[in-house]
Amino acid sequence: MNPERERWERKWAHKDHFSPIPLPYVRDHAHLLTGGTVLDIACGYGRNALYLAELGYRVTAIDFSETALRVLRKRADEQGLCLEILNHDVEEPGRIEALGRFDNVLVVRYKPSVALFRSLARQLAAGGILLLFSFRNRRSTYGDEIVQDWKLLGNEEYLRVCDDLEVVEHETVTFDGDDCDGYVFRKRPEVKGEE
Ligand SMILES: C[S@@+](CC[C@H](N)C(=O)[O-])C[C@H]1O[C@@H](n2cnc3c(N)ncnc32)[C@H](O)[C@@H]1O
Numbered sequence: 001m002n003p004e005r006e007r008w009e010r011k012w013a014h015k016d017h018f019s020p021i022p023l024p025y026v027r028d029h030a031h032l033l034t035g036g037t038v039l040d041i042a043c044g045y046g047r048n049a050l051y052l053a054e055l056g057y058r059v060t061a062i063d064f065s066e067t068a069l070r071v072l073r074k075r076a077d078e079q080g081l082c083l084e085i086l087n088h089d090v091e092e093p094g095r096i097e098a099l100g101r102f103d104n105v106l107v108v109r110y111k112p113s114v115a116l117f118r119s120l121a122r123q124l125a126a127g128g129i130l131l132l133f134s135f136r137n138r139r140s141t142y143g144d145e146i147v148q149d150w151k152l153l154g155n156e157e158y159l160r161v162c163d164d165l166e167v168v169e170h171e172t173v174t175f176d177g178d179d180c181d182g183y184v185f186r187k188r189p190e191v192k193g194e195e
Contacts, residue, residue: 002064002089005064005065005089008064008065008067008068009065009066009067012044012045012065012067012068012071013067018045018047018071018075019047020047020050020075021047022047022048022050022051022052023047023048023108023109023133023175024175025108025131025133025173025175025180025182026048026051026052026106026108026131026133027051029131029169029182029184030051030052030055032129032131032168032184033052033057033103033104033129034103034104034127034128034129035103035104035125035127035128036056036057036058036103037057037058037059037060037101037102037103037104038052038057038058038059038060038102038103038104038105038106039059039060039062039096039099039102039104039105039106039120039123040052040059040060040061040062040106040108041062041090041105041106041107041110041112041116041120042062042063042090042107042108042109042110043061043062043063043068043072043106044063044065044068044072044109045068045069045071045072045075046061046063046068046069046071046072046075046076046083046085048106048108049061049072049083049106050072050075050076050079050081050083052106053076053081053082053083054079054081057104058084059083059084060083060084060086060099060102061083061084061085061086062085062086062087062088062090062099063086063087063090064087064088064089064090065087066087069085069087072085073085086099090112090116091112091113091115091116093115096116096119096120096123097119097122097123099123100123101123101124101125102123102124102125102128103124103125103128103129104124104128104129104130104131105120105123105124105128105129105130105131106130106131107120107130107131107132107133107134108131108132108133108134109133109134109135110134111134111135111151111152111153112132114161117132117158117161117162118161118162121162121164121165121185121187122164124164124165124187125187126187126188126189126190127186127187127189128186128187129168129184129185129186129187130165130183130184130185130186130187131182131183131184131185132158132181132182132183132185133180133181133182133183134151134152134153134180134181135151135152135153135178135179135180136152136153136154136155136172136179136180136181137152137178137179153180153181156170157181158183158185159183162185163188164187164188165185165186165187165188166185166186166188167183167184167185168184168185168186169182169183169184170182170183170184
């Protein structure tokens with residue numbers, strides 16, 4: 001098994017409380033979402049995915065931790081919510097393209113590679129919203145663990161990665177004592193007839 005996947009399985013297996021509450025950033029920006037579908041990347045045990053399903057969105061939630069997804073499936077059943085729940089490595093080439101188009105994409109407390117970020121932008125419908133929210137500096141900790149550099153967002157790192165996306169909002173906020181960056185992107189309309 002990939003060591004990062006193994007690490008997450010261990011982490012989730014030792015967790016004894018799974019909060020039912022969505023992240024404030026997601027709750028506060030949910031009104032910006034559009035259309036009917038949401039792809040939740042690295043959804044974990046799915047508190048954000050469940051919240052959006054409750055709001056009426058058709059949610060596809062994807063993560064590579066079976067332990068976390070088991071919690072999500074159980075909660076979805078208990079709440080009578082129907083989500084598509086997929087166990088995959090989101091960084092695997094071609095994986096996102098195979099899922100088709102989405103009106104909205106959520107990437108929360110996960111730093112996507114630039115390749116994944118560009119795939120997500122391609123799969124977003126015109127006018128669709130991509131919310132990206134994650135840690136940004138070395139003070140950040142997760143549990144008792146220092147978050148490694150490669151998982152931290154650099155200064156304004158995603159502002160100019162993809163020409164298809166316009167930045168609706170970009171802010172640095174404090175979450176649980178950590179500095180985090182939140183970005184709201186909107187997919188630009190496709191320009192017809194351009195060579
Ligand atoms: C900090 S948790 C965030 C969970 C959720 N987005 C939230 O904010 O509550 C990070 C999640 O990313 C998942 N993850 C990390 N790398 C992944 C990958 N390459 N493919 C799929 N999931 C991944 C882990 O299993 C873990 O559930």
